[in-house]
């Protein structure tokens with residue numbers, strides 16, 4: 001059985017950076033916290049917990065003088081300010097691409113633009129980005145949403161980093177159609193699109209797909225969904241222990257991919273387990 005691993009399976013740049021910063025901070029000892037889970041991987045969160053890192057929901061739950069790690073998709077400006085007020089040592093693991101979106105929003109507000117954020121209003125990244133506006137700010141998920149916004153003389157558009165380019169285009173077109181001045185910052189990061197394209201291609205070339213990543217990870221669930229549409233023999237797992245050897249009956253080629261928050265060690269364990277199952281079959 002041939003096992004084909006997607007080239008970009010696993011950690012994106014921002015998650016890799018955040019995870020390194022978190023393990024570094026944990027290794028230094030002392031009271032260390034994250035505001036919410038650092039990334040959407042229960043296994044990474046568990047490893048950090050074993051090193052003494054606690055995940056809390058609010059700065060008020062953190063002892064003064066401790067270290068707080070800010071997760072890759074950022075936190076709201078008020079939370080960061082509260083951490084500074086509480087005299088916490090801050091390890092800012094916000095992905096630089098998310099940070100850019102936050103900075104554009106702050107700058108647009110300062111220059112008198114009403115801000116339109118293209119994204120999912122309940123996603124923590126978007127809530128963080130929105131919090132940097134000091135004037136009017138709206139979250140939209142489609143061109144139709146733009147039509148419902150109040151009159152704006154100057155509009156500034158930014159996007160949640162995981163949005164598709166087509167989606168941003170649709171919103172920008174709707175903003176332009178309203179007239180007025182429109183300034184656009186393309187804050188999309190292509191890590192998600194690259195993983196999705198690659199996964200789609202791989203699913204078309206194999207008999208069975210294994211998608212590895214947190215059951216709470218939106219980007220992993222999306223990868224599994226893309227695969228399933230092409231190949232019903234798709235299995236979403238978090239760990240190698242969840243693999244059922246029966247999945248590989250009659251399979252010649254198996255594709256493996258993983259979400260942007262899946263660490264390499266989990267991917268290695270999965271590919272090793274598949275190879276071991278194959279050897280057992282032959283032996």
Ligand code: F3S
Pocket residue numbers: 012013014015072073095096097098161189190191192260
């Ligand atoms: Fe950053 Fe893009 Fe990953 S915004 S956290 S590199 S998906």
